[in-house]
Amino acid sequence: MAKPEVTGAQRLLIDLGATNARFALQRAGAAPEQSMRISVRAQPDLIGAIRFYLAETGARPMAGAFAVASAVTGDRVVLTNHPWAFSIAETRAELGLEHLSVINDFTAIALALPRLGPPDLLKVGGGEGRADAPLAVLGPGSGLGASGLLPGPGGWFAIAGEGGHVTLPAVDQREEAILRILRRRFDHVSAERVLSGMGLVNLYEAVAELEQVPAGELTPAEISEQGVAGVDPIARETLDVFCAMLGTIAGNHTLVLGALGGCFISGGIVPQISRFFMQSRFRERFEAKGRFCSYLATIPTWLVTHPTPAFLGLAHLLDQELGGARGSSASVLIAHS
Numbered sequence: 308m309a310k311p312e313v314t315g316a317q318r319l320l321i322d323l324g325a326t327n328a329r330f331a332l333q334r335a336g337a338a339p340e341q342s343m344r345i346s347v348r349a350q351p352d353l354i355g356a357i358r359f360y361l362a363e364t365g366a367r368p369m370a371g372a373f374a375v376a377s378a379v380t381g382d383r384v385v386l387t388n389h390p391w392a393f394s395i396a397e398t399r400a401e402l403g404l405e406h407l408s409v410i411n412d413f414t415a416i417a418l419a420l421p422r423l424g425p426p427d428l429l430k431v432g433g434g435e436g437r438a439d440a441p442l443a444v445l446g447p448g449s450g451l452g453a454s455g456l457l458p459g460p461g462g463w464f465a466i467a468g469e470g471g472h473v474t475l476p477a478v479d480q481r482e483e484a485i486l487r488i489l490r491r492r493f494d495h496v497s498a499e500r501v502l503s504g505m506g507l508v509n510l511y512e513a514v515a516e517l518e519q520v521p522a523g524e525l526t527p528a529e530i531s532e533q534g535v536a537g538v539d540p541i542a543r544e545t546l547d548v549f550c551a552m553l554g555t556i557a558g559n560h561t562l563v564l565g566a567l568g569g570c571f572i573s574g575g576i577v578p579q580i581s582r583f584f585m586q587s588r589f590r591e592r593f594e595a596k597g598r599f600c601s602y603l604a605t606i607p608t609w610l611v612t613h614p615t616p617a618f619l620g621l622a623h624l625l626d627q628e629l630g631g632a633r634g635s636s637a638s639v640l641i642a643h644s
Contacts (some may be wrong), residue, residue, distance in 0.1 A: 316334070316368065316369035316370065317332050317333070317334060317366050317367065317368040317369065318332065318333045318334065318335075318368055318369070318370045318371060318372065318622075318625050318629075319332060319357070319361075319366070319368035319370070319371035319372075319402075319404070320332070320333055320339055320371070320372055320373075320617075320618050320621045320622060321357070321371070321372075321373040321374065321621075322373075322374045322412060322415070322615060322617040322618060322621075323347075323353070323373055323374065323375045323376065323386070323391075323412070324347075324376045324389075324412065324448060324449050324575075325347065325376055325386055325387070325388035325389035325449035325450065326346070326347065326389075326448075326449045326504070326575075327344050327345065327346055327347065328344070328345050328346075328347055328350075328353075328356050329342065329343070329344050329345075329615060329617075329618070330342065330343045330344075330345065330356075330357075330360040331343075331615070331618050332364065332366050332368065333618070333621075333622045333625070335625075335626060335629065335630060336626060337622075338622075339615070339618040339619075339622055341364050341366070342615060342618070343360055343363065343364070345359065345360065347389055347391060352391060352393070353391055353393045353398065354393070354398065354401055354402075357402065368402075368404065369404060369405050369406075370404055370405055370406040370407070370625060370629060371399075371402070371404050371406070371407045371408070372407070372408045372409070372410070372415075372621040372622075372624050372625050373407070373408070373409045373410075373621075374409075374410055374411065374412040374414070374415035374416075374617040374620070374621055375409060375410075375411065375412055376388065376389075376411075376412050376448070376449060376450055376452065377411065378411065378467075378469050379409050379410055379411055379467065382394050382395050382396050383395075384409060387450055388449050388450050388503075388505070389449075395407060395409050406625075406628070406629060408621075408624060408625070408628060410465075410467060410621075410624070411452070411454065411467050411468075411469075412452055412617055413444060413445070413446070413452030413453055413454040413573070414454050414465045414466065414467045414620070415616075415617040415620035415621050415624070416444055416446075416452070416454065416571075416573050416611070416616045416617050416620055417442070417444050417454040417455060417456045417465040417466065417620065418456070418463070418465050418619075418620030418621075418623050418624055419613075419616040419617065419618075419619035419620035419623070420442050420444060420456055420571060420616075421456070421463065422619045422620075422623065423611065423613055423616065423619070426612075427611060427612055427613035427616070428571075428609045428610065428611060428612065428613075429581060429585065429609065429610040429612055430607060430608070430609055430610075431572070431584070431585060431589065431590055431607075431608040431609065431610055432590040432593075432607070432608055433569070433590075433603075433604065433605060433606050433607035433608055434604075434605040434606065434607055435607060436567065436568045436569040436606065436607045437567040437568055438568070439458045439568070440458065440565070440566070440567035440568035441455055441456065441457045441458065441564045441565055441566045441567065441568055442455060442456040442564075442566055442568045442569055442570075442571065443455050443557070443560050443561045443564045443566035443569070443570040443571065444456070444570070444571040444572075444573055444611075445470060445471070445556065445557060445560055445570075445571075445572065445573075445574075446571075446572050446573035446574025446575075446576075446577060446611070447502045447503045447504070447506065447549075447553065447574045447575075447576045447577065448503065448504065448574040448575040448576060449503060449504050449505070449575070450471055450499050450503050451470075451471030451472075451497075451498050451499040451502045451503050451506070451556075451574075452470075452471055452573070452574060453468060453469070453470030453471050453560055454466050454467070454468060454470070455468075455560075455564045455566060456568075457564070465620075466564075470498075470560055471497065471498055471499040471502070471503075472497045472498070472499055473497060473498050473556070473559070474495065474496065474497060474498075475496050475497060475498045475500065475501055475502075475552065475556070476555060476559075478551075478552075478555055478592065478595070481517075481548070482548065482551075482552070484517055485510065485513045485514065485517065485548065488513040488516055488517070489501070489509060489513055492509070498552075498556045501548075501549065501552055502549065502552060502553050502556060503576075504527040504575075504576065505527070506549075507527040507530045507531065507545060507549060507576070508525070508526075508527060508530065510545050510548060510549060511525065511530050511541060511542060511545045514541050514544050514545050514548070515541050518541060520541065522541070523539070523541075525542070527576070528579075529542075530542045530545055530546070531546065531576070531579060531580050534546035534547075534580075534583070535580055535582070535583045546580065546583060546587075547587065547588065550583070550584055550587035550588055550589045551587065551588040551589065551591075551592045552592075553572070553577075553589055553592075554587075554588060554589040554590060554591065554592030554593040554595075555592045555593075555595070557570050557572065557589070557593050557608065558592065558593040558594065558595070558596055558603055561593070561603065561606060562596065562599065562602075562603070566606065567605075567606060568606075569606060569607040569608065569609055570593070570606060570607075570608045570609070571608075571609045571610075571611050572584075572608065572609065572610050572611065573611040573616060577610060578610065578611070578612055581610060581612070584610065585610075589608075590608060593608055
């Protein structure tokens with residue numbers, strides 16, 4: 308099938324999470340521009356949010372690529388942690404787009420990894436990483452995203468997975484006590500139940516119950532702020548356990564993928580507590596895999612500080628699909644219309 312002739316036209320990029328939708332425009336081979344963030348609570352649905360953005364920018368895109376905080380397994384997309392849902396085909400037709408691709412948000416971030424430079428990353432231990440080896444990426448935000456980038460004969464292949472919903476393990480008795488509390492509330496305590504914005508609240512309440520003190524009604528941002536400042540010991544332990552458990556899950560994810568090229572932490576939460584994170588137990592727990600400690604010790608871990616890495620991945624995806632690609636190629640299992 309011939310590629311649509313939209314290489315010179317504006318392209319609509321959307322990074323759609325459960326809290327915010329981020330918008331940008333892009334032309335073939337160019338950097339994203341006119342970025343805007345819109346609260347998903349401020350609009351009735353995705354089409355309403357898109358029309359608001361297009362009205363504000365005066366843009367008339369002919370193609371689009373959306374990164375969504377959900378599994379994309381067909382035409383119908385339902386956000387995991389928000390009631391918005393949409394049809395890819397109907398959205399393309401409603402907006403008059405000639406081409407629309409929709410992928411998982413962390414699949415988009417995985418596609419961005421080769422395009423990140425030193426200003427976009429903070430190293431959190433390990434060696435230099437092996438060139439042309441798999442890369443792992445995960446990160447807490449409204450949920451917990453996870454993906455990876457695998458090398459192949461024709462370039463990189465990005466994984467479309469749901470690793471944030473693996474069962475959360477306990478490493479010590481304190482964590483086991485926390486999980487016992489959470490298991491009373493949830494039929495399945497996934498990693499996302501702790502390693503996310505809502506997870507911070509779940510974890511904070513569990514720690515408060517263990518300490519037999521009332522849990523304050525704090526938002527995820529307030530828990531992070533008070534934990535970093537050290538003004539609330541419950542919030543402080545919450546952040547400590549949060550970073551340690553993230554290290555455990557990151558180490559597991561890296562082992563599964565054989566990600567000798569490195570493991571990248573992205574998402575909206577960790578960059579906001581970067582100084583605390585760099586000094587936390589994250590790296591210690593990342594490597595704490597018994598006989599495979601030395602294997603993981605050589606693998607670098609990086610904190611992604613780029614504000615919108617999904618846009619880089621989406622722009623690259625459209626460059627590959629529609630022409631105008633520059634640099635190494637990448638492919639991904641996607642749903643498109």
